[in-house]
Amino acid sequence: METVETDVLVVGSGPAGAATALALSTYGVPNVMVTRYGSLADTPRAHITNQRTMEVLRDLGVEDQVTAQATPQPLMGNTVFCTSLAGEELGRLRSWGNDPLVQAAHELASPSRMCDMPQHLMEPVLVNAAVSRGTALRFHTEYLSHEQSDDGVTALVEDRLRGDTYRVRARYLVGADGGRSRVVENAGLPTVGRMGVAGSLNIVFEADLTHLTAHRPSTLYWVLAPGATVGGIGAGLVRCVRPWTEWMVVWGYDLEAGPPDLTEEFARSVVHRLLGDDTIPVRITSTSAWTVNHLYAETYADRRVLCAGDAVHRHPPSNGLGSNTSIQDAYNLAWKLKLVLDGTAAPALLDTYSAERAPVGRQIVERANRSIGETAPVFEALGVLATSDTEQMWRNVDARKAATPEGAKQRQGLREAIAAKVYEFNAHGVEMNQRYVSDAIVPDGTPDPGFGRDPELYHQPSTRPGAKLPHAWVVRGRERLSTLDLGGHGRFTLFTGIGGDCWEEAAGAARKALGIELVTVSIGPGREYEDPYGDWARLREIGDCGALLTRPDNHIGFRHPEMSPHAGELLIGALRKILGHG
Numbered sequence: 001m002e003t004v005e006t007d008v009l010v011v012g013s014g015p016a017g018a019a020t021a022l023a024l025s026t027y028g029v030p031n032v033m034v035t036r037y038g039s040l041a042d043t044p045r046a047h048i049t050n051q052r053t054m055e056v057l058r059d060l061g062v063e064d065q066v067t068a069q070a071t072p073q074p075l076m077g078n079t080v081f082c083t084s085l086a087g088e089e090l091g092r093l094r095s096w097g098n099d100p101l102v103q104a105a106h107e108l109a110s111p112s113r114m115c116d117m118p119q120h121l122m123e124p125v126l127v128n129a130a131v132s133r134g135t136a137l138r139f140h141t142e143y144l145s146h147e148q149s150d151d152g153v154t155a156l157v158e159d160r161l162r163g164d165t166y167r168v169r170a171r172y173l174v175g176a177d178g179g180r181s182r183v184v185e186n187a188g189l190p191t192v193g194r195m196g197v198a199g200s201l202n203i204v205f206e207a208d209l210t211h212l213t214a215h216r217p218s219t220l221y222w223v224l225a226p227g228a229t230v231g232g233i234g235a236g237l238v239r240c241v242r243p244w245t246e247w248m249v250v251w252g253y254d255l256e257a258g259p260p261d262l263t264e265e266f267a268r269s270v271v272h273r274l275l276g277d278d279t280i281p282v283r284i285t286s287t288s289a290w291t292v293n294h295l296y297a298e299t300y301a302d303r304r305v306l307c308a309g310d311a312v313h314r315h316p317p318s319n320g321l322g323s324n325t326s327i328q329d330a331y332n333l334a335w336k337l338k339l340v341l342d343g344t345a346a347p348a349l350l351d352t353y354s355a356e357r358a359p360v361g362r363q364i365v366e367r368a369n370r371s372i373g374e375t376a377p378v379f380e381a382l383g384v385l386a387t388s389d390t391e392q393m394w395r396n397v398d399a400r401k402a403a404t405p406e407g408a409k410q411r412q413g414l415r416e417a418i419a420a421k422v423y424e425f426n427a428h429g430v431e432m433n434q435r436y437v438s439d440a441i442v443p444d445g446t447p448d449p450g451f452g453r454d455p456e457l458y459h460q461p462s463t464r465p466g467a468k469l470p471h472a473w474v475v476r477g478r479e480r481l482s483t484l485d486l487g488g489h490g491r492f493t494l495f496t497g498i499g500g501d502c503w504e505e506a507a508g509a510a511r512k513a514l515g516i517e518l519v520t521v522s523i524g525p526g527r528e529y530e531d532p533y534g535d536w537a538r539l540r541e542i543g544d545c546g547a548l549l550t551r552p553d554n555h556i557g558f559r560h561p562e563m564s565p566h567a568g569e570l571l572i573g574a575l576r577k578i579l580g581h582g
């Protein structure tokens, strides 16, 4: 049987696999990506692309391509709650960074803007860039099984066009094969939770809905009508794919009864029900049934097999975390694979992948599932859960218009229930506050300051080891750069300032001793980079002459508040620990 050799075999070309291949190829690591089907995602699927993901894509050099195709943040902004698109509006929530107060936080947190990039547009950007940088992509190729030895993994794959099988021999295998991951199953990774919590239908369609949507631009229009609570994501949803002519409806079905027959007639009837106007011409382009899952893997790796994306965290689309977390998994993993493969780091560095990402996966699975439950109070406030009689339900919805104390109470209850959905539609902290604790983070002995405000809603920058490098605009001559642009690029970066010469010397010694790529960045008047707004000085939490070491994924690995006569020893010791040597 034929055997193909590579350094990393990536199974799956969804956001997790494509981003892994892209990062690996960007870092010069030979890789083969196999995918079972003959095409990339052919339906919109995941779409909300948060700031942290955009930062990752910026570092991987594809941010501009994504921004060029995505629906921009201002058009994502009003989550609308209504009885149908043409029917009564029940309320709106400023979402996805479009509340003026949150807008400022987004502006301050990152050089990158959130956007709406449907998966069928995102995957080609990632995959084209990966292939153009060296990834060998094989469509129609299904992973079947694998075996591990001390120095590699041999996977058996099937060429579905030819109908024969061959082996791929790799040093590592990345299982990014989605929510029904065979790699996870074969690797025996322990999981918590369950699949199939509720049933949902996706109906993709074309219709010109400009007259119903352009005056209240949004990515999501929630239809809270009697019957909308059946299964699925907690309500009927009309989601914008391309403003304002391409759409997707998400509608629940009863899991016990099984998915309905997805005929065109059925699909059109659901769409028209949510639009509230049967006269609108609708062209159905695809339908599919899926289940809401509530499951995460406790560990993401079994020796040389490492898993990412939906393979290890399976949850509903609430909060829009699916592809975001998948791309971020890839970014965490790729630099570690590179350094282990080129011998710079010990294999122990790869253990930190699971240690750092599994807690994030667990958190987002819990958050996304909780968000579904948090829709119930909106239905409660409308009175549609209080009766099974549909006519009574509509009377209850109407009761909020009454000039009575009960009416006022209902109006207030509805406002509060909609406002509480901020945890789904404006959870900046969930998106940006990831802090790692692992052997690839060197604690600096400072106590965890915790969070001043709700960590799910508010981003709190920090330079405490484990946190992501805070964004600040600095300048070099006429050029404006984010601190995040100075780090990343697959290498370590040491940030210091005036009086930090000992750290620059230490970096030189570390480069020599460890053979790593480590750049130094000095920020201050008369240095290569200046901090004209004083933003960096406010955020860095160290003195001018202190040091911050960022890893290739722009997370802080080590910091020291001031100059030190032992700078070389401290920095080399920290890097050795991060690299798994000590």
Ligand code: FDA
Pocket: 011, 012, 013, 014, 015, 016, 017, 018, 034, 035, 036, 037, 044, 045, 046, 047, 048, 119, 141, 142, 143, 144, 176, 177, 178, 179, 181, 182, 202, 288, 290, 308, 309, 310, 311, 316, 317, 318, 320, 321, 322, 323, 326
């Ligand atoms: P993803 O499922 O995207 O990719 C898996 C990849 O593995 C695919 O390329 C597949 O071909 C490949 N593969 C699987 N088994 C293989 C094998 N044995 N051998 C080789 N290749 C194999 N999210 C959201 O936020 N909003 C939404 O509306 C939706 N809607 C939605 C609809 C449908 C139909 C699906 C399947 C998923 C969604 N999602 C979603 C979820 C979202 O798409 C998901 O979170 C991300 O795509 C996860 O990215 P991954 O790369 O991990 O898996």
